[in-house]
Every structure is written in C-alpha cells, then in structure tokens.
Amino acid sequence: MATSNRSTGEALLFLTDEQLRQGIEAMFFAYRGFTADPDRILDKYGYGRAHHRAIHFINCVPGTTVNNLLHILGVTKQSLNRVLRSLIEDGLVEVQVGQKDRRERHLYLTETGQSLEQELSNAQRARMRSAYRDVGADAVSGFRQVLEAMMDPEMKRAYWKLRDNEGTE
Amino acid sequence: MATSNRSTGEALLFLTDEQLRQGIEAMFFAYRGFTADPDRILDKYGYGRAHHRAIHFINCVPGTTVNNLLHILGVTKQSLNRVLRSLIEDGLVEVQVGQKDRRERHLYLTETGQSLEQELSNAQRARMRSAYRDVGADAVSGFRQVLEAMMDPEMKRAYWKLRDNEGTE
DNA sequence: CATTTTATGTCAGTGTTGTTGACATTCCAA
DNA sequence: TTGGAATGTCAACAACACTGACATAAAATG
Numbered sequence: 001m002a003t004s005n006r007s008t009g010e011a012l013l014f015l016t017d018e019q020l021r022q023g024i025e026a027m028f029f030a031y032r033g034f035t036a037d038p039d040r041i042l043d044k045y046g047y048g049r050a051h052h053r054a055i056h057f058i059n060c061v062p063g064t065t066v067n068n069l070l071h072i073l074g075v076t077k078q079s080l081n082r083v084l085r086s087l088i089e090d091g092l093v094e095v096q097v098g099q100k101d102r103r104e105r106h107l108y109l110t111e112t113g114q115s116l117e118q119e120l121s122n123a124q125r126a127r128m129r130s131a132y133r134d135v136g137a138d139a140v141s142g143f144r145q146v147l148e149a150m151m152d153p154e155m156k157r158a159y160w161k162l163r164d165n166e167g168t169e
Numbered sequence: 170m171a172t173s174n175r176s177t178g179e180a181l182l183f184l185t186d187e188q189l190r191q192g193i194e195a196m197f198f199a200y201r202g203f204t205a206d207p208d209r210i211l212d213k214y215g216y217g218r219a220h221h222r223a224i225h226f227i228n229c230v231p232g233t234t235v236n237n238l239l240h241i242l243g244v245t246k247q248s249l250n251r252v253l254r255s256l257i258e259d260g261l262v263e264v265q266v267g268q269k270d271r272r273e274r275h276l277y278l279t280e281t282g283q284s285l286e287q288e289l290s291n292a293q294r295a296r297m298r299s300a301y302r303d304v305g306a307d308a309v310s311g312f313r314q315v316l317e318a319m320m321d322p323e324m325k326r327a328y329w330k331l332r333d334n335e336g337t338e
Numbered sequence: 339c340a341t342t343t344t345a346t347g348t349c350a351g352t353g354t355t356g357t358t359g360a361c362a363t364t365c366c367a368a
Numbered sequence: 369t370t371g372g373a374a375t376g377t378c379a380a381c382a383a384c385a386c387t388g389a390c391a392t393a394a395a396a397t398g
Contacts, residue, residue, distance in 0.1 A: 131318035142311020149300035
C-alpha cells in the first residue's frame with residue numbers, strides 16, 4: 001500500500017499512509033478541542049453533548065419535527081426523545097402539535113433555550129474563529145473541502161439542506 | 170458579533186458567524202463519516218470506539234505504558250483499564266512488566282491485535298485517501314493547518330510528540 | 339530503614355447516550 | 369371501517385465515560 005503510493009511519484013506524497021495516519025490523528029485531537037468548550041458549559045447545566053446537538057439543530061431549523069431531527073442527528077427516536085423530554089421539562093424547548101398532520105411535533109427553542117444556544121455557540125465559534133484567523137482564508141477553504149469530502153453521501157445531503165435552509169429563510 | 174465581523178471588510182468574510190457555523194456543522198458531519206467505517210468493523214468483534222483508540226495508539230507507540238496512554242486518550246485509568254482488560258483477555262494486547270521500572274506495564278499488539286489494527290486503519294485511511302484525492306494537496310494542507318489550530322495546546326503537544334516518535338524510531 | 343510518591347489495578351456507584359421492544363396515537367388508503 | 373404506515377412515548381438494557389475509595393508494588397527520598 002505504502003509502496004504503491006510512493007511509486008506514483010512526488011506529486012502524490014500527501015497520500016502516503018503516514019500522511020493519512022497523521023490526518024486521522026489530527027481529526028481525533030482536533031475534535032476533542034472542538035467539543036471541549038461546549039462540554040464545560042453543558043456540565044454546568046447537567047446536560048451532555050446530545051443536548052447540545054439537539055439545541056443546535058432546533059435553533060438552526062426552528063419548527064423542525066422530531067423525525068427530521070432524528071435523521072440529521074443519526075440516532076434512534078427513543079434516544080432523542082429522552083434528551084428532548086429533559087429540555088422540554090426544563091423549559092428550553094417548546095413543542096407545537098402539527099396543524100396539518102397532528103402526529104408531528106414541531107420543536108422551537110424558548111428564550112431560555114436560545115440563551116443557552118448563544119452561550120454554547122459563542123464558545124464554539126470563538127475557538128473556530130481563532131483557528132480560522134490563525135491560518136487564513138485559503139487554509140479554511142481547504143479545511144471545508146476535505147471535511148465535505150469525508151462525509152457520507154447522506155450526511156452531505158443533510159449538510160447542504162441545512163445550508164440551503166439558512167439561505168432561504 | 171455578526172456586525173462587528175462584517176464591519177472589518179470583505180477580506181475577513183470567512184470569519185462571519187455564518188461561515189463559522191457552517192464549519193462547526195461540517196466538523197460534526199465529517200466526524201461521523203470519519204468514525205463510521207471503523208465502527209462497523211468494531212461491531213463485528215463486540216468492541217467500541219474506546220477499543221479502537223487504544224489499539225491505534227498502542228500500535229503507534231509500541232511499548233507505551235498505561236499512564237502514557239491515559240494522557241494521550243484523555244480518559245481515566247478506570248475507563249481505560251476496562252478496555253485494556255478485554256483486549257488482553259482476547260489476546261490482542263500483550264503486557265510486559267518494565268525492566269527498568271517494574272511498576273510500569275508496557276503494552277504491545279499481538280499478531281491478532283496488529284491484524285485488527287490493519288483492518289481498522291485500512292478502512293479509515295481509505296476514506297481519508299479518497300477525500301484527500303478529491304480535493305488535492307493544497308486543500309489537505311489547509312485542512313491540517315486548521316485542525317492543528319483547533320487543538321488544545323496540551324493536545325497539540327501530544328500530537329507533535331507522536332509525529333516525532335514516528336520520525337525517530 | 340521508614341516514609342512518601344508514583345504507577346498501576348480493582349471494586350462500587352453514577353450519569354449520559356446509545357440500543358431494542360412494546361405500545362399509543364394519528365393519518366391515509368383500500 | 370379496517371389495516372397499514374408514520375410518528376412519538378415509555379421501559380429496560382448495554383457501552384463507556386466519570387468519581388471515590390482502596391490495594392499493591394516499586395521507586396525515590398529523607
């Protein structure tokens with residue numbers, strides 16, 4: 001494997017097993033940093049990462065249904081339900097029964113929920129902004145390209161759908 | 170916050186809250202892709218991500234001690250011990266009492282362990298290689314720069330220490 | 339040599355987050 | 369109207385992280 005990479009010449013040196021291994025480890029350590037700040041905040045309120053993800057995407061797509069959220073987050077409805085229940089009980093998330101289809105539950109952040117979302121995303125953005133600023137626009141563009149190329153096709157669709165929502169609403 | 174970004178002019182458009190939010194979501198979805206292939210393999214053997222991480226770094230630094238691994242992985246010894254015990258029982262990891270300091274346990278992959286490590290890292294590298302190839306060397310360089318800038322300083326040291334080990338051994 | 343520190347391992351208990359299984363509700367179509 | 373599909377809820381369980389307490393062994397220090 002390594003030799004076949006090398007045999008293709010210097011132009012593809014960035015595809016050696018060693019380079020790929022370093023990329024894998026960089027992802028591992030960077031993701032730890034990526035979640036570290038929100039984790040500390042969530043701890044204060046007795047929440048975990050699952051709560052953060054739910055809050056993030058409800059804020060991103062207000063009025064989304066449970067089923068919709070399920071697919072974005074990639075967990076079972078039962079797992080999501082536990083998280084949602086505590087967020088609803090604590091008054092961070094509001095539920096509206098669907099008007100067209102009364103099986104559906106539409107989810108919204110309350111003011112309290114929005115306030116926590118702000119606290120979380122401010123912290124996460126601060127780290128991201130600092131990293132972006134350190135490396136410059138070109139590196140950021142490369143970063144985004146690689147991440148997108150690493151996603152499962154299904155996740156890529158979810159990712160673009162979110163970006164489209166943001167653009168049209 | 171958003172307005173303060175915009176007021177700095179077009180040169181820093183990549184630092185808008187919206188750009189940062191997209192970066193955050195890209196990290197989330199990409200990390201899911203990043204772990205998806207190994208997760209499927211681990212499932213076959215009844216292992217989880219914790220086992221993968223241990224196997225990866227034992228393979229990377231053969232003879233590492235438990236304490237060393239603890240710091241790299243950022244988990245408690247109780248948590249790591251549960252994972253190591255099952256890997257040792259199943260004959261994937263071998264333990265050698267330290268010769269200089271007999272309190273230390275040095276960890277090595279057995280042949281079986283190396284074989285699983287190969288299976289896992291081949292799958293993970295395949296996705297990484299495909300992503301790298303899609304976007305080219307420049308984008309990969311940017312990717313690596315941003316990841317490194319996102320790490321906690323302590324993690325950055327661990328990351329570089331691993332890269333140095335690889336270079337000198 | 340006595341004491342302290344370090345490295346490791348274990349037991350018990352807890353919390354978050356994922357899973358399945360069972361079940362209720364609602365909608366729609368045959 | 370009856371049966372199936374979609375949606376959501378409740379209960380029980382498993383994986384894996386955590387803390388705290390404790391045991392052992394060996395190195396380091398006085």
